[in-house]
Amino acid sequence: MIYLDYQATTPLAPEALDAMLPWLRDQHGNPHSPHRAGRQARAAVEVARDQIAALLPRGGRVVFTSGATEALNWAIKGTRGAIATTAIEHAAVLDTARAEAARGLTVLPVDSDGRCNADIPDGIGLVATMLVNNEIGTIQPVARMAEAAHAAGALFLCDAVQGYGRVPIPYAVDLVALSAHKIYGPKGIGALWIRDGVTLTPLLHGGDQERGRSGTLSPALCAGFGAAAAAMAARAAEDAAHIGRLWQVATDMLAGWTINGSTTDRYRGNLNVRRPGLDVARLMSDCRDVAFSAGSACASGSGRASHVLRAIGLSEAEARASIRLGWGRYTREDELQAALAQIVAAADRQ
Known part of the structure; x- marks a missing residue:
């Protein structure tokens, strides 16, 4: 299987696995216990917290969560006032904002590149938007x-x-939601960065282990997340160069396809493209040894065309004739070429 679905999840980095193994195999202390085993576990958690914070603005704190969905729910439900967000947000934001719609909700439009240039209306308490869109990379x-x-x-x-x-x-942000498994870390853990001075109403009640977030932390998951973040920092230039080369390979091989989203202001590990009349279900069936997507993994079973593609002005037919390809650190150039050759050949047969 050639894996080209890095927006859905990324492979686990060896550094992350190595950091996790001792806490899965030999050490089992509760990081919230005062004895030696607990203090050792707590130390591992705090090292991970610092590793994650190194890639974030200063003047805030990292709070571990079960994933980005919890972090986003907490950030939205823990604030007050009306909410403004964009039409191309992930369901974890849009659905949570709709659940809080009694507070007031404004959904801001985006342009054909997926960028929001709309004014923020008066009377808003929270504005929520993505840094990089998960479907089109803008x-x-x-x-x-x-x-x-x-x-x-x-x-x-x-x-x-x-x-x-x-x-x-x-640095201007107040709250930042993160997920470990999108940066070569383990699934089941995320974080919310909270700027100093910002107070959120708790989403989970209990032991208040994270000063606003309750629940026993997993030293293994925290350590894996921290190691993955440290590797992202150490390999930033190398990763960017590699992903840029793969972008060039992909856009050359798919020269006859139309790119969805911005071609300039985008993360180049995400390529969302369309071809008139393409039957995506048939394409995926014909290319079963290539893992790619027709949109967000979280909405793949909905049967609806991508709300992101519709929001940037694509017709229903154009949205349904689009695929998303994602690559990253562990994608080899030769396997990307082989996968794209399969995709192009299968599309040509249609």
Whole structure:
């Protein structure tokens, strides 16, 4: 299987696995216990917290969560006032905002590249948007939007799940949601960065282990997340160069296809393309040894065309004739070429 679905999840980095193994095999202390085993576990958690914070703005704290969905739910439900977000957000933001719609909800439009240039309306308490879109790779003007949010008296939540470690996170943000398994870390853990001075109403009640978030932390998951973040920092230039080369290979081989989203302001490990009349279900069946996507993994069973592609102006037919290809650190150039050759040949047969 040639894996080209890095937006859905990434392979586990060897560094992350190595950091996790001692806590899975030999050490079992509760990081919230005062004895030696507990203190050792706590030390591992704090090392991981510092590793993750190294890629975030200063002046805030990292709180571990069960994943980005919990982090986003907490950030949205833990704040007050009306919410503004964009039409191309992940379901974890849009569905949570809709659940809180009684507070007031404004869904901002985006242009054909997937960028939001709309004004922030008055009376908003929270503005939430992605750093990098998970379906089309567009990079949002987060710094400008955060400044506009502050000018309107609102807090700014950045969903950095796809961009953390790849695209710089502006200092103007107030809340940042992260996921370990999008950066070569383990599934089942994420984090919410909270700027100093920002207070959230707890989403989970109990032992208050994370000062606002309750629940026993897994030293293994925390260590894996931290090691993955440290590897993202250490390999940033190498990863970016590799992903850039793969982007060039892919766009050359798919020269007759149309790119969805911005061709300039985007993360180049994400390529969303369409071809008129393409039967994507048939294409995926014909290319069973290539893992790629017709959209977000979280909405793959909905039967609906991508809300992101519709929001940037594509017709229903165009949206349904689109595929998403994602690659990263462990994608080899020769396997990408082989996978794309299969995809192009299968599309030509249609």
